[in-house]
Amino acid sequence: MPRGRYSLHDPHDHTPLGEEHFHCAPGPSGWRYVAQRTTPSGDHAGSIDLALDELGRPIRLEVNAASWQVRGAALDGVTWVRTDPTGTHATEGNAPAHAFTGTSPAFLVATTRLLRLTPASPSTRVRLVALTDPVLAPRTLDQSWTLLNSEAHATDNGPLTVDEYQVTALDTGEQHLVHVSGDVVLAAPGIELEHLETPPSAFT
DSSP: OOOOEEEEEOOOOEEEEEEEEEEEETTTTTEEEEEEETTTTTTEEEEEEEETTTOOEEEEEEETTTTEEEEEEEESSSSEEEEEETSSOOEEEEESSSEOOOHHHHHHHHHOOOOOOOOTTOOEEEEEEEEETTTTEEEEEEEEEEEEEEEEETTTTSSSEEEEEEEEEEETEEEEEEEEEETTTEETTTTTEEESSSOOOOOO
């Protein structure tokens, strides 16, 4: 069960945004990721609990940030409930999308599980609902994902396969690279893996 810490920063000006302390594991029904967010000063800033089914679809999502909460799942596309800080004005949403995304590295792993790109079928488009910081406002977006390279690296615990993806925002054309090994993000815009206690889990 991988357990570790990501540092998060603004991908444009590199302003530190805090850290995400996580653990994750594949299970009989899919994969689960649980994490706590802290601010650059170390204060609690939020949490995420994401569970995927065996096909990579979000069967349960709970995200908390700045007193806002979103609970969602794959249902008629994706469906969610967003609750304000006072708890008095819950709003429901639905979009014809495949999954959720956001600033947590969990969403990048989840998208790779959903798409399952291979050298034989390396590219596809996906529609996601982004939960944008700091108040988890939902926004639907379209991306293109391409598997550029899949390479095994020798480590003390055996070979470690690293997949390199190019992600393109279809509304702006902006592109960036994402490096993933199993269920751990090694590098992505705004994300750095600072500490990992155990090797990534390999998906079957």
